[in-house]
Amino acid sequence: MTMKKTKYLFAVITFLMSFGCALFIANSMFGNILFGLRHDIILNKIQDGDMIFQTSQSKQCEAVRIATNSKFSHCGIIFIEKGKKYVLEAVQPVKYTPLETWITHGKDNHFVVTRLKNASVLLNAETLQKMKAYGETLNNKDYDLYFEWSDDKIYCSELIWKIYKNGAGIELCPLQKLKDFNLKDSRAQTILSERYGTKIPLEENVVAPSDLEQSKIVTTIIDTY
Template identity: 45%
Template sequence: MYGRYAKRKTIEQRIAQFKHEAAKPNSFGHQLRDGDLIFHTSLSAQSRAIQLATHSPYSHCGILYQQNGQWQVFEAVQPVKLTPLADWMARGQGGHFVTKRLRNAKAVLTPAALARLKAAGQPMLGHSYDLYFGWSDDRIYCSELIWKVYERGLGRRLGQLQQLRDFDLSHPAVRAKLLERYGKRLPLQETVISPVSIFRSPELVTVLSR
């Protein structure tokens, strides 16, 4: 009981810290734009396996939208939802994150285009998180959400689609997670999009790293 209480208190302290930081006059908030993508190293139980399998420190991502003057992250957790940016930062390793933006965002992300982007994500709001990384819309994982929202809303495909077999499945931690999720029947031909594939998309430029 004490351990869970201490952990909850630590997270609450981190959220308060990031909210305070975001409110400073020289905050990073003014550098963000609606539709930006944000990446960090999640503290979730599966994060290490994702990092090892994809050879990347970044294991979670979302889309930034501003609502009522506050930055929110549209993300696939449990369930798909909008999360205040400070809360999202508190769930990442060291509060570190990187934001990316379309190279031609100034010309492309018009108010009408942003409305289409948001409309594309609306049907997935409230869907359960996909622990099995399937490609159907029944359940959604983080990079899948980004890929589908941008493809359906703007016709832009960010990152290279792969199959599960394309990842490095050799590490014991990865194999253990696969066994936990799938047993001995691995869906090696399942279509997958990883956070790092989107992160490395040539259509994106880095806006902020902190």
């Protein structure tokens, strides 16, 4: 091969490699920008008072998912303060978690957001303020491992139900009894045995994340599953 041909071939290879790298970088940047825009567009749909659901991966959350025959095992209510979105959630303890942080706690970052039908009418500024004020009375309370229907300790779906009931005068769904759930699965039985021994409060009022998500008076706004 002549020196001239060698130089020509080298120049072509260099050009192709440079072009390929540039194209890869451009595609990566475009992909990141596009994903970022998509992410922002999705989250911008969320409003004050919306409810958010996810599949958590703890042992207890798995038992909740099985007992309620649902993919959802954790939920929270979204409040906006000074332009920032937070999820008020009942973990240990009840607390406000930045929305984007909350999303990362779920399996594969998937989540569903629902909203009260006619929220633009029913959830005016005054009502939302009452809901937030009531939520503040529950903030920092311990998580309720026993799912008791009292305000001493709070679990996630109970938190949302009570904020709507006591802050807005709205019952999102009928309450159930513990005995109404699927308690035959061995994983659910293990949790029940750890919590209650042989004295399972089957008549206790309860509300599950799935009850709220399937409420007849809400509509789905976002579903990333």
